[in-house]
Amino acid sequence: MDSTNVRMPFLDPSQDHISPFYLHPSDNPGMKLVSEKFNGIGYGDWKRSMLISLSAKNKLGFVDGSIEKPTDSNFLRAWERCNSMIISWILGVLDHNLARSVLYFGTAREIWVNLEERYGASSGTVLYALEQAINELEQGVDGISTFYTKIKRLWDQLDDVDPLPICQCTNCNCNIVQKMLKSQQDKRLVQFLMKHNDGFEVV
Known part of the structure; x- marks a missing residue:
């Protein structure tokens, strides 16, 4: 058949x-x-x-x-x-x-x-509002974990409206994206530490 x-x-x-x-x-x-x-x-x-x-x-x-x-x-x-x-x-x-x-x-x-x-769409108004919220955010009475959650949420929103550029080069080995990400993470770590209450300075 x-x-x-x-x-x-x-x-x-x-x-x-x-x-x-x-x-x-x-x-x-x-x-x-x-x-x-x-x-x-x-x-x-x-x-x-x-x-x-x-x-x-x-x-x-x-x-x-x-x-x-x-x-x-x-x-x-x-x-x-x-x-x-x-x-x-x-x-x-x-x-x-x-x-x-x-x-x-x-x-x-x-x-x-x-x-x-x-x-x-990313707009200056949204970026300004997020940057202002991050700038004004302080630890206050929050514990470390709660405070980190708050600032991380703002960082994530900022990444959504203003993401890091992605290299489109063929067979690129400059690692520019990784370098930019590392620079961003270092700046945010300093930003996070600077917003801690005075009692955490030694730590």
């Missing part, structure tokens, strides 16, 4: 557990992927939390553009179902006014890009 004439049964992608088109029975439009709604403040933290949740559900491709709308009718329905579900998830973790502003976008990707354009 010629195996080339054997038609393999079509596997519905929405039933394939490893497919990005698969939706678990517990997935529903009212599910909250992150604990706090985004209201225009702290976009970096919100975005990071959303990416982690979407990655865990194997749905990252719907917002990063790597899973495009298929033309094959066998996959189109599964894609549309997942796209609608992810739109519901995103709308569910935006405050009312923000949700209304992106309600009529047709894809989760379009919503994601719009939010990134509005809140993800």
